[in-house]
Amino acid sequence: MTDDGKARGIQSPPIAMDAKMKEIMTGYYIEAKTAADSGKQVAWITSGGPVEPLIAMDIIPVYPENHGAMIGASKMGGALCEQAEAMGYSGDLCSYARSDIASSVTNGGPIGGLPRPDMLVACNNICGTVMKWYEVLARYFDVPLFIFDTPMCHTDYHEESKRYVKQQVLEYVSFLEQVTGKKLDYDRMDHVGKLSLEGQRYWQAVLDTAAFRPSPLTAFDGFYHLALIVTLRGTQVAVDYYRDLLTEMKDRVAKGIGAVPNERYRLLWDNLPIWYRLKWLSNKFAAHDAALVADTYNTAWCRSLRYIEDEHFLDSMAEGYTRMYLNIGVDQMADTIIEMAEKYSVDGLVMHSNRSCKPYSFGQYDIQRMVRERLDIPCLLIESHMVDERSFSEAQTETRIDAFMELIRNRVEHERHA
Amino acid sequence: MNELDHFLEAADQPERYGAGIKAGGTPVLGYLCSYAPEEIIHAAGVHPLRLFGTLESTIQADSHLQAYCCSLARGVLESALDGTLAFLDGAVFPHTCDTIQRLSDIWRLNTHFDFFADVVHPVRLDSGFAREYLEDILQRFKCELEAWSGSKIDDAALARSIETFNAARKRLDDLYLMRSRDPDCISGSRVSSIVKASMILNRDELPGRLSRLLEEIKAGSYRTGGTDDKKRLLVAGSLCDHPDFYSMVENSGGVVVWDDLCTGSRAFDGFIDPTGDHLKAIARRYFERRPCPSKHLSNTARGEALAAMAEKHKVQGILFFLLKFCDPHAFDYPYLKEYLEAKNIPVTLIEVEDSLPPEGQLATRLETFIYTL
Ligand code: SF4
Ligand code: SF4
Numbered sequence: 058m059t060d061d062g063k064a065r066g067i068q069s070p071p072i073a074m075d076a077k078m079k080e081i082m083t084g085y086y087i088e089a090k091t092a093a094d095s096g097k098q099v100a101w102i103t104s105g106g107p108v109e110p111l112i113a114m115d116i117i118p119v120y121p122e123n124h125g126a127m128i129g130a131s132k133m134g135g136a137l138c139e140q141a142e143a144m145g146y147s148g149d150l151c152s153y154a155r156s157d158i159a160s161s162v163t164n165g166g167p168i169g170g171l172p173r174p175d176m177l178v179a180c181n182n183i184c185g186t187v188m189k190w191y192e193v194l195a196r197y198f199d200v201p202l203f204i205f206d207t208p209m210c211h212t213d214y215h216e217e218s219k220r221y222v223k224q225q226v227l228e229y230v231s232f233l234e235q236v237t238g239k240k241l242d243y244d245r246m247d248h249v250g251k252l253s254l255e256g257q258r259y260w261q262a263v264l265d266t267a268a269f270r271p272s273p274l275t276a277f278d279g280f281y282h283l284a285l286i287v288t289l290r291g292t293q294v295a296v297d298y299y300r301d302l303l304t305e306m307k308d309r310v311a312k313g314i315g316a317v318p319n320e321r322y323r324l325l326w327d328n329l330p331i332w333y334r335l336k337w338l339s340n341k342f343a344a345h346d347a348a349l350v351a352d353t354y355n356t357a358w359c360r361s362l363r364y365i366e367d368e369h370f371l372d373s374m375a376e377g378y379t380r381m382y383l384n385i386g387v388d389q390m391a392d393t394i395i396e397m398a399e400k401y402s403v404d405g406l407v408m409h410s411n412r413s414c415k416p417y418s419f420g421q422y423d424i425q426r427m428v429r430e431r432l433d434i435p436c437l438l439i440e441s442h443m444v445d446e447r448s449f450s451e452a453q454t455e456t457r458i459d460a461f462m463e464l465i466r467n468r469v470e471h472e473r474h475a
Numbered sequence: 476m477n478e479l480d481h482f483l484e485a486a487d488q489p490e491r492y493g494a495g496i497k498a499g500g501t502p503v504l505g506y507l508c509s510y511a512p513e514e515i516i517h518a519a520g521v522h523p524l525r526l527f528g529t530l531e532s533t534i535q536a537d538s539h540l541q542a543y544c545c546s547l548a549r550g551v552l553e554s555a556l557d558g559t560l561a562f563l564d565g566a567v568f569p570h571t572c573d574t575i576q577r578l579s580d581i582w583r584l585n586t587h588f589d590f591f592a593d594v595v596h597p598v599r600l601d602s603g604f605a606r607e608y609l610e611d612i613l614q615r616f617k618c619e620l621e622a623w624s625g626s627k628i629d630d631a632a633l634a635r636s637i638e639t640f641n642a643a644r645k646r647l648d649d650l651y652l653m654r655s656r657d658p659d660c661i662s663g664s665r666v667s668s669i670v671k672a673s674m675i676l677n678r679d680e681l682p683g684r685l686s687r688l689l690e691e692i693k694a695g696s697y698r699t700g701g702t703d704d705k706k707r708l709l710v711a712g713s714l715c716d717h718p719d720f721y722s723m724v725e726n727s728g729g730v731v732v733w734d735d736l737c738t739g740s741r742a743f744d745g746f747i748d749p750t751g752d753h754l755k756a757i758a759r760r761y762f763e764r765r766p767c768p769s770k771h772l773s774n775t776a777r778g779e780a781l782a783a784m785a786e787k788h789k790v791q792g793i794l795f796f797l798l799k800f801c802d803p804h805a806f807d808y809p810y811l812k813e814y815l816e817a818k819n820i821p822v823t824l825i826e827v828e829d830s831l832p833p834e835g836q837l838a839t840r841l842e843t844f845i846y847t848l
Contacts, residue, residue: 147797150805181598186806211576220608386583422541
């Protein structure tokens, strides 16, 4: 939950499901914050972590990264990051981690902090940062930490990794059983697994509608509607929500409603959103008649679909969670971007060089080169720390976007006339 | 030429030394951190050379890595791209931090050496499954080396390598112990160059060289004098490739008597059992040696290890040497400071970009800290 349509500065008819999202997320956070009253346990888990067993065991999953996004969107990241720096954390560290660590201690941020965890689950399929960050949390809250270690697949997913991760799936289940004092109900687990995949399929289908011209939604809308696939993956609520959102998107397509009123240019976004400048960026591109129709972040939560089997979720999730977007080589990331650029017919690539996220950002220069060689489209690089607004230079970014759009305009118009 | 000069020369010009080995007919593989299984490389008849990178300008690396990348990764990439490392047959990338993880991809896609391998170590050191996994990974690496070199790495060769590395590590430990007892026996900057050189020099000759060097030190050839009233310090961090740093500490009233650096004691910590299954034994050492912050043994393992080291070597203060943009170490610093200070071991932070902070500034920092001890 980051903002609503209005905050994204949207001029087209707003997406009706925006309100529903707000309602669900508010309910979710109220439930999480009152977990103690209802006798439920809370686990803090990383965004790419295997959440399904938690859901199956009635543990409420809470995502510091989603919280980080809210902090960023409410422009409270700078102050929290500054507090973390005062605690000794270098200003070069991930701003999700910095703001979360500070908010854990001060209960700061837009919702007065997250509910205290009973356990922590960190999966390093997105970065090594989360392991260090969760060690900090484990010391602070003095609760058990489970590290789900998914070896990096630079070029391949090897047999030995497969074995190792599968062993950890069982270890993870017994960790949860130990902390909760309950047994996992395997039938329930199967059901949750199916719901997770169903939700992911609908979410992918929603994102797929952006292939139409004009696109019924932009990546900015995606960043907002993404919240449920992260936080409530594996629940009926998420399935129903994305099914309805898909219906709405199809309807917009049928009626020719575009998210950007006069969509003329289509762009692909790479890396995390700049949470405190969503509206500004969205308006900026829309003013150039450009729609960000695809991105590598929203789709990251559907990537495992190709590896996980409906009937054997627990068994096949090892592979799905290990071959996440950030846990593969730079060349495979470039292939993914090129594939998406073609699928969504984009005219240019906008890369967010995110000082917060080294595994997402190092390699972008090479990806840019590969994309240029194979597709011949212009690329723009914008630098920031995704939730630390102190790091952002608006004037410089604006000039660069204008120049980039000028280039795109010339090229596209030239091609269309030719 | 006395023994010390061999070490100083190699530490000063690692690439020149590596090129010499290659010219002598031995293949050379560069490696990135202390988790690279040097013993297996050596058993394949290949020379393992630790890469330190350049501290000079990094024009070519800058077009692959953003400004917010640590100087080690940037410097190593620059030497690969600018031809300094042209003599290498290839490189080995153990999995450590997010930066090295991506450097591995960038290296694989932009350099043209004959051999390349990722050794994707487990991050967890707290699980039996991780041990089995690491054994499998080492087996895979051994097969990759064999396929490349065209010859089998037999047990006898592995056993010889293990003996060689054990012997060298034992002597480096002896050197550190000797200096901890008697910091005047040789200067800190020389010790740092000796450990660095031990990752560069011909490993078959290394134990012998270190023994002779220890004799020279015992004979008093390198005595410095004047550290009696100096405060005993420990340096902790990733790497410190700045020999001058140690003399500055000495000029400021301190003396570094031990370290927890990946280019220091972490590189020679731990012993490999020469009996039984060799790969298993090599894997075991990685689980038993002091952990680097990119590995997880427990939430407080590093604090405990540092406190024990400080006690053992009667350390009065710790200098936390942090390379800018080094995430794993930066995450550990606040807790280590709190943890150690609760045990009455003061800690101060020295943040280093590619070069040391300006001399005056650094001296003031060091003097102020040392004065309070
Ligand atoms: S933003 Fe990057 S570094 Fe930070 S938690 Fe996410 S993946 Fe890790
Ligand atoms: S551990 Fe730190 S110093 Fe070493 S490569 Fe990684 S970021 Fe650089």
